[in-house]
Amino acid sequence: MEREKIYDETKLFNGSDKAGIKDCAKHLADGEVVAFPTETVYGLGANAFDAGAVEKIFMAKGRPSDNPLICHIGDKSQIEDIVSEITPLARKLIDAFMPGPITVIMKKSDAIPAEVTAGLDTVGVRMPSDPVANSFLKACGVPVAAPSANLSGTPSPTNARAVMEDMDGYVYAVIDGGDSVFGLESTVVDATGEKPVILRPGAVTKADIEDCANGAAAFAGTLEAGQTPKAPGMKYRHYAPFANVEIMDMPKGAVLIGDEADDALVYEVKKPDFDTMSEDDRQALVDIASPFIHREKEILKSNPFARIGVFAGVEVKALYEKLGDKILLAHTEFYEYGNALDVRAAAHSLFEGLRHLDCQEVDTILAQGLTGGGMATAYMNRLTKAAGKKGELLPDMPKPDRPSRGELPLEAFKDTYTAQILFVDDDNTCLSQACEAVMTGLLEKNSPYDMLVSRDIGCEIYCESAGITASDGIGPDQGIVKAVSEELGRNISHCRSTRTDPALYDASDLIIAVRDEHAFEIIRAFPQIKDKVFSLSSFAASCGLVFKDGGGRLVSISIPDPRGENEATYTHTVKALKAWLELLFPYLIKAMGAERS
Ligand code: TXA
Numbered sequence: 238m239e240r241e242k243i244y245d246e247t248k249l250f251n252g253s254d255k256a257g258i259k260d261c262a263k264h265l266a267d268g269e270v271v272a273f274p275t276e277t278v279y280g281l282g283a284n285a286f287d288a289g290a291v292e293k294i295f296m297a298k299g300r301p302s303d304n305p306l307i308c309h310i311g312d313k314s315q316i317e318d319i320v321s322e323i324t325p326l327a328r329k330l331i332d333a334f335m336p337g338p339i340t341v342i343m344k345k346s347d348a349i350p351a352e353v354t355a356g357l358d359t360v361g362v363r364m365p366s367d368p369v370a371n372s373f374l375k376a377c378g379v380p381v382a383a384p385s386a387n388l389s390g391t392p393s394p395t396n397a398r399a400v401m402e403d404m405d406g407y408v409y410a411v412i413d414g415g416d417s418v419f420g421l422e423s424t425v426v427d428a429t430g431e432k433p434v435i436l437r438p439g440a441v442t443k444a445d446i447e448d449c450a451n452g453a454a455a456f457a458g459t460l461e462a463g464q465t466p467k468a469p470g471m472k473y474r475h476y477a478p479f480a481n482v483e484i485m486d487m488p489k490g491a492v493l494i495g496d497e498a499d500d501a502l503v504y505e506v507k508k509p510d511f512d513t514m515s516e517d518d519r520q521a522l523v524d525i526a527s528p529f530i531h532r533e534k535e536i537l538k539s540n541p542f543a544r545i546g547v548f549a550g551v552e553v554k555a556l557y558e559k560l561g562d563k564i565l566l567a568h569t570e571f572y573e574y575g576n577a578l579d580v581r582a583a584a585h586s587l588f589e590g591l592r593h594l595d596c597q598e599v600d601t602i603l604a605q606g607l608t609g610g611g612m613a614t615a616y617m618n619r620l621t622k623a624a625g626k627k628g629e630l631l632p633d634m635p636k637p638d639r640p641s642r643g644e645l646p647l648e649a650f651k652d653t654y655t656a657q658i659l660f661v662d663d664d665n666t667c668l669s670q671a672c673e674a675v676m677t678g679l680l681e682k683n684s685p686y687d688m689l690v691s692r693d694i695g696c697e698i699y700c701e702s703a704g705i706t707a708s709d710g711i712g713p714d715q716g717i718v719k720a721v722s723e724e725l726g727r728n729i730s731h732c733r734s735t736r737t738d739p740a741l742y743d744a745s746d747l748i749i750a751v752r753d754e755h756a757f758e759i760i761r762a763f764p765q766i767k768d769k770v771f772s773l774s775s776f777a778a779s780c781g782l783v784f785k786d787g788g789g790r791l792v793s794i795s796i797p798d799p800r801g802e803n804e805a806t807y808t809h810t811v812k813a814l815k816a817w818l819e820l821l822f823p824y825l826i827k828a829m830g831a832e833r834s
Pocket residue numbers: 275277278279280281304305306307340342354357359360361363383384385386421422423424425436437467468469470471
């Protein structure tokens with residue numbers, strides 16, 4: 238399905254902005270699409286009575302229109318406009334769990350157009366408990382048909398920023414209500430019969446439903462080939478990030494936190510204290526973390542350039558750090574969701590964690606598996622789909638771009654820090670200037686950045702170059718100006734040389750000499766800063782990026798000096814620098830204490 242931008246920009250309203258919510262409700266009633274927060278995930282809503290408006294949702298999502306949408310309401314009295322029959326079972330589920338993270342499937346009324354239900358004679362009804370969702374849905378007055386607000390096939394959005402990434406320009410507005418509490422979509426229950434059939438597991442668990450229905454509930458079976466799915470959404474590729482996802486089994490016999498807990502949604506994260514912990518606790522922790530560490534080592538053995546995302550508890554990162562294997566750490570990007578066995582915390586962060594790690598351009602995400610009968614069933618259902626085979630896009634589904642995270646909405650930047658990388662050579666008229674040009678381009682392309690210590694703190698990264706024996710104020714070599722302009726589309730003719738000095742070293746968080754001898758020279762003169770000085774090749778080696786030639790001998794990064802050579806040599810030099818710096822880029826920003834936000 239061809240997606241077409243229909244707005245110059247999508248409006249972003251804060252959930253506490255009453256006038257904004259009113260404006261959104263009015264536009265929705267008039268046929269526009271508005272994304273809104275709920276306690277499960279963000280939804281992409283349109284007037285459920287208006288077939289034309291509902292079509293716009295499918296356009297924005299790039300979703301095939303044979304997948305039915307759920308109708309969202311702000312008041313239970315709206316149910317009778319949507320359905321033609323409320324079975325005794327449906328009544329019990331409505332009374333027990335609405336408002337809340339449940340969708341109840343009932344026979345539809347004629348007022349609901351076939352576009353909403355993809356031609357089915359049933360309809361899903363959901364009343365969210367999120368206060369912003371509730372005030373928006375009340376203001377709309379009409380039932381709001383809404384799927385999750387992601388581009389079809391990508392992880393569902395659990396905050397306004399993730400919605401903006403997928404939907405900017407495709408919908409009228411996004412209402413920002415902060416992070417979704419549960420982080421996984423609602424439990425979908427077919428209540429048209431006598432027995433509840435769970436079509437999609439969620440935060441309302443099987444046990445919850447059985448308690449309420451006074452009898453057994455069944456999960457809808459997996460589909461045979463050619464069978465029409467009961468929940469048609471089940472047949473599409475879902476929740477898949479760019480990276481490959483592998484599930485790391487939790488230790489046998491470990492006890493989950495929050496599998497059946499309901500309102501106790503307080504995530505008090507306990508960091509492990511290795512000095513005081515008991516031998517048993519230490520062993521339990523090792524059992525949780527070792528599948529990650531073993532698997533990562535295995536991957537790195539077959540591909541020393543692999544970059545690994547770890548979606549796990551704080552304990553796992555703590556153990557990686559305790560191990561202190563610098564190479565392992567250099568290759569790892571962590572997303573810590575809370576304590577390892579806290580399934581509510583894992584569910585809350587799963588989709589955001591996948592999006593975040595994708596944005597760090599990791600090749601593989603190792604994610605904590607958590608097995609249990611309640612919330613864990615919902616968590617594993619989504620995680621298993623994310624880990625499913627790639628390339629299952631239907632021909633008319635859009636191929637998502639690897640996410641690049643846009644500006645953070647509203648108050649997201651609490652503080653912004655800066656970091657600086659300095660490239661050094663001899664006279665700062667050729668190679669170091671080219672490095673600065675390449676790096677500046679990469680920094681722009683991959684911005685914005687956060688500090689590794691806290692995702693709440695933004696980081697601006699600057700790039701400079703200088704020369705050990707440079708005279709100040711000399712223009713760059715004409716050959717390199719031409720090659721940089723042709724290869725990178727950047728004009729560096731106005732750049733002037735700078736001589737290195739202690740103040741510049743001091744202001745830089747990372748100093749990269751183009752050649753080994755210049756790195757040695759800096760370290761000899763200023764041994765106290767040796768930890769932040771590298772040559773291109775020693776930096777690569779420090780990250781475990783070792784290159785071998787055909788005979789198995791180590792090869793170091795060597796960049797020829799093009800000066801005095803022909804044009805082709807200049808071009809080759811810029812290409813080589815570009816290739817190296819692109820490869821080293823994620824490691825360089827990490828060495829400055831930052832990551833892509
Ligand atoms: O938590 C949620 O349910 C979120 C928020 C926004 O409310 N919505 C959501 O919608 O996840 P969506 O469209 O991404 O997933 C709805 C699921 C799909 O798997 C769909 O096939 C199924 O519910 N579904 C909807 N109507 C149905 C029906 N009449 N019969 C069977 N399955 C249905």
